[in-house]
Amino acid sequence: MRLATSAILVASLLGLAACARHFVVERGAVAEMKDPAWHVEREPIPAAAKTNE
Amino acid sequence: MRLPLSSPLLALAVLSGCAFTDGRLTLPDKVSSVSAAGGLGRTVVIVAPFADVRAHPNRCGMQKNGYNMDTADAICDRDPAEWIATVLARQLTAAGFHVVATSSEADAASLQVQGELVQFFVEPVIGFWTGSLEADLAVRLVAESADGLLAERRFFAKGVRGGQLFSVRGAYQLALERATDEIVSEMVLAILELADKYQGAVSDATSH
Secondary structure, rough: OOOHHHHHHHHHHHHHHHHHHHHHHHHHHHHHHHOOOOOEEEEEEOOOHHHEE | OOOOOOHHHHHHHHOOOOOOEEEEEEEOOOOOOOOOOOOOOOOEEEOOOEEEOOOOOOEEEEEEEOOOOOEEEEEEEOOOHHHHHHHHHHHHHHOOOOOEEEHHOOOOEEEEEEEEEEEEEEEEEEOOOOOOEEEEEEEEEEEEEEOOOOOEEEEEOOOEEEEEEOOHHHHHHHHHHHHHHHHHHHHHHHHHHHHHHHHHOOOOOOHO
């Protein structure tokens, strides 16, 4: 009986550890998949500057 | 009565929650959580459909058995690249933008937004005791304007429906709706930010 209880406890702890690892890894993966801001490769040319060209 | 030899196999398949037929995903038309405002009638061109650059464009997700094995596909009820562009256009309109389909209707400062659907995948993730349904959506937007702006940004959202003993259709839908809400909300706010910075806070609406 005590052996069975211990086995269930160990299995539960392993399950919790696996879940925690999954969420940590997932959170990192999500952060890498998106940009926090726009990458502006080219700024717009103001209308006044275009007139001077 | 003698049971056929295949009975134990059939029972095993049923008890392990196997799905051998493809499931259908209904792409949501509405986004519930987007409440952004501030478009001020400014014109935004949404070039639809977005390009579909998914690694697996022939399916929108997978079904698994209790042993984490891929047993069947989840199929979208329509083209997801067209759908995401349509939903984004609808939410930009709700946020106060004047959304058009072609640049001939826009002025020099108007944003022209093109997109790529990079990922669309809904799948069960089998946990130790229970599982969850996870929907991953990724979109890359490129915004340009006739006066020279060029900007790009990647968006990603994960919608999770946890605590699932069985991967039922409703859980697929809920995970997908959560991911859709998040990614569309982020895209609308990002376009608002770009418009405020480069299109000016003053409305073009006076000209419409």
